[in-house]
Amino acid sequence: MNKSTIVVGGGIAGMTAAGELSRLGVEVTLVEQEQITGGHAACWDRLFPTRRPAEEVISFLREQTDSKVNKFSGRSVTEILHHESMFTATLSDGTILHGESLVLATGYDLFDASRKEEYGYGIYDNVITSAELEGWFKNHQLVRTKNGRIPSRVAFIHCVGSRDEKVGNLYCSKVCCITGVKQAIEVKEALPACDVYSFYMDLRMFDRNFEELYFEAQKKYGITFIRGRLSECSENADHTLVVKTEDTLTGKPMKMIVDLVVLLVGFVPRSQNTQMLSKLKLITGNDGFLQPEDEHNGDNLTRIPGLFITGAVKGPVTIANAVADARATALQVYSFLHSNR
């Protein structure tokens, strides 16, 4: 038997790791629960900060995994067992896969915005999530209110489900700030007459060209950034929305009527992981994401030799960083398979 690995999850990290390992001569089996690979990124129109089409990145990764990688899509992994240096993954259709190593790249779930009850998601028609707005862009759907009106005011709400003790998520989801800036620009491009507001706690423009895009949003597109966390959202009789916040830079409470509210939803740990990984007893952090064996020198390793973790299964990550992480993981897996175990 050739050196083999099972990669669980066909998103950015899983596809990258599978492609790299296949290129290194490892026999790779990739399992993706959806019918198509690409993960959350497959739902994106354009990527921050350059706004290149997401399809370009996904197509590249699909090419890397097309020829030699053995793929199981449309099936989820229900259980993973480790016995006598072999991994066994049971799929939802009963298929059983075996591998000498296993890479967990199951990614993340989006925060359920209805848990921020005061924002009215799922109750008020014109409160949507950033994922839904991205879907509108991808499907070339016009930015409109539920009843088809052209919005004259759109509000983006940052940190929905992130850095929020009330919902139990103290961590930063990293990508929402720049996603909000990108989407605000795209709304403004689609609707030049629309006033676009962005309500934030602080803007974490940590990566290359993020800060530049933020400046561009203000200078070129005239997007108004207001430092204040939304306290509540309610609906007028005409289905416009009343948002209340405090402008913490001026120290004054604010009330504004807008046509559309976009909630920038963050990452949460994949709910399916609990059952799938129950027998492996992997360690999770306080945030619920998987904890690597060594956060500096072994951040793809787990307590089980041959079991690796990569990408957003360890916490929020950008696409660029997921790619880099998955490549590093592939090298770790390759070294493991060729070591004297």
Add this chain to the structure above:
Amino acid sequence: MNIQGKRNIWKDYQKEIATNRYFYVRSCVRQNFFPGSEKAFLRILKDELSRDVYENASHTTCSGIGYHSDIIPFETAMTMVARQFALMTESGYENFTTSCITSFGLYSEILETWHHFPEVEERIREHLLRATGRTFKKPANLSHASDVIFKFRKEIAEKAKHRLINRKTGNPLKVVEHIGCHYSKMFPSKGIGGAEYPYVLVGMIEEWGGEVIDYPERRHCCGFGFRQYLVKANRGYSLACSKKKFESMAPYKPDFILTNCPGCPMFLDRWQYALSEMEGITYGENGFGIPVLTYEELAGLVLGYDPWDLGLQVHQVTVDPLLDKLGVDYDPSAKFTGKNGIDLGKPEPPSFLKFYQNE
């Protein structure tokens, strides 16, 4: 608006409410503000539903109004509440039911504090024992009286003489529901429906045939807010809060406002008069105000109780047009006649707010 979204949230915020044997504690102020409400609660529980409700004459204030006004320390409040629990224990009851929202909030806060800090509970037990010689058991079940009426809303509906339907139009009455802040804003899990979309009053309105209005300032304070009113210099803020709510709800043309707090109906009722005198504005139909009811008053009307037995004649905003919509058979001439038959005298009508139907 998608009502299913609210229903999903309501599913998450259910609570256990005892079915019988209630140790009932009255509010400090409600018998002055809305004198028929607590009596109606007892009548409904005892006479209509055959429940055991007990009151202890030694019950005192819980001190919540002083605690939330920063004049009673928490330690003192806890010891006073411990004494109320001792009265319950000595009376042989274990289901504690409060009339007042602030009491309910304070009891919830204290039980939660003791849960997380058992050493505080031990200290308070020592204080109480030293001061009064009393010991106590904590309640097996803590509920607000509106929880209890909510629990029996279907039984009340089965006995209903009147539904919340406009007799003239056949349409459901449109109702604003307003929850007291201390009901669930501090502990969402302690209130039916949680803090953002409380269901306790909505459930009664739906069950009895009415339609609930969701208006933008639904969550806003009624205007009481303790220090907004108790500190005289802040009373303009109290009025401003109430005005903000009235202006937000008025376009929806509510038939009445339903409340479950001692302060909310007081301020939503009386400030309509104050605002009319100050600015000449009224918010109800044809120059009347928007009637404000307590949940006991509404339950009493639904059950066909005489409105004057419910104390509706002491409301500042006249309820007579609402009684007509409901089809309540009432005697206008008895409105200001005391229970002993003595004429109490008619109030002088306000300058702008219509008070008498035949004005």
